[in-house]
Amino acid sequence: MKLNALLKTLGFLALAATPVVAGPSAPAPKNPIAPAPVNDDLGITASIGYDSNYVWRGFNFGQHWVRAGLNGELLLVGGASEDGAGSTSLLWDVNYGSLAGDQDSYSPNLTTANAAIKNTNSFQRLQLGAAISHDFGPAAVSFGYSYIHNMGALANGGGLNQAGIFGQSQGYGMNDIQQLTLGANTNLGPINxxxxxxxDLVNGGWYFDLTAKSTIAVTDAISIVPHAGLGYGLHYNAGLTQATRGLIGGGTLFGQSAAQGGISGWTALNVGIDFPIKLNSRATLTPYVAANLPMGPVKNLARSSTNAYAFGVGGGPATPFHSIVYYGVTLSVRF
Incomplete structure (x- = not known):
């Protein structure tokens, strides 16, 4: 009796442990699909930075430039990974910079002749931009608009527009800039x-540029990025008023100069090396060193300018148009 009861108990347990199958079991997938990661990237990058000199399109505006900016990309039309049609995005940026020490390069330093005229004018710049970019695969093409608002004493003419030995305002300084931009970007092997x-819709004139760079990975976190840029102007004036163009072109302090049509020719060659350091998955610190080498008409401005202001006669300082080695650093964080 005890043996029969034990056998019945074992049989019941074996039956209970057997899974109930309604039909043939499905085979396990050979390549299980991992769950898609949650995308919390807003496509926005914030940055702050410092430059020993503010160099823009071949011109050296002054020393100790501090800046901050936001830029982003908003995908409007996808398709690059679906049907090969490419993607269309809205690119935007907001940038602000200031000469921290008010040490500009355009103004003469006449502390003995007229204390109002010094090379210590403030300068700030606010830039707003937006563009539509389409990625065709081999190349990306963009078309956009940007507004550059120049502020501070340098933009307003500084001491040159004050009463003194000149007696009245002569219209020196800078205008704001509104420009339309057509751009293209492509990769040729390791070179971008x-x-x-x-x-420039406000001041007239064209400015063309071509830049090349290559990224050399040192470690997973550190890279070396050599780059070079070349600029060309066609009746280009960088937003400077006619009176200022006459002054820096070797004319008189009353703006009488043959420099009416702006710069036409190669402006400058800019070469440098960036050293981006990836701090984490979102933050990057990028020190750099660069050299600005004026060419053609910009270099000729340095030759024609003088520091000899004698009762209204003379050219402007040559500092904005000299070759210069400068450096800086940028901290950028992507959100």
Whole structure:
């Protein structure tokens, strides 16, 4: 009796442990699909930075430039990974910079002749931009608009527009800039090429540029990025008023100069090396060193300018148009 009861108990347990199958079991997938990661990237990058000199399109505006900016990309039309049609995005940026020590390069330093005229004018710049970019695969093409608002004593003419030995305002300084930009970007092997054509709607004139750079990975976190840029102007004036162009072109302090049509020719060659350091998955610290080498008409401005202001006669300082080695650093964080 005890043996029969034990056998019945074992049989019941074996039956209870057997899974109930309604039909043939499905085979396990050979390549299980991992769950898609949650995308919390807003496509926005914030940055702060410092430059020993503010160099823009071949001109040296002054020393100790501090800046901050935001830029982003908003995907409007996808398709690059679906049907090969490429993607269309809205690119935007907001940038603000200031000469921290008010040490500009354009103004003469006449502390003995007229204390109002010094090379210690403030300068700030606010830039707003937006562009539509389409990625065709081999190259990306963009078309956009940007507004550059120049502020501070340098933009307003500084001491040159004050009463004194000149007696009245002569219209020195800078205008704001509104420009349309057509750009293109492509890769040739390890080299990235970018170019743009820019037309100033307010001041007239064209500015073209071509830049090349290559990224050399040292470690997973550190890279070396050599780069070079070349600029060309066509009746280009960088937003400077006619009186200022006459002054820096070797004319008189009353703006009488043959420099009416702006710069036409190669402006400058800019070469440098960036050293981006990836701090974490979102933050990057990028020190750099660069050299600005004026060419053609910009270099000729340095030759024609003098520091000899004698009762209204003379050219402007040559500092903005001299070759210069400068450096800086940028901290950027992507959100």
């Amino acid at each position: 090429l970018a170019s743009s054509a820019n037309y």
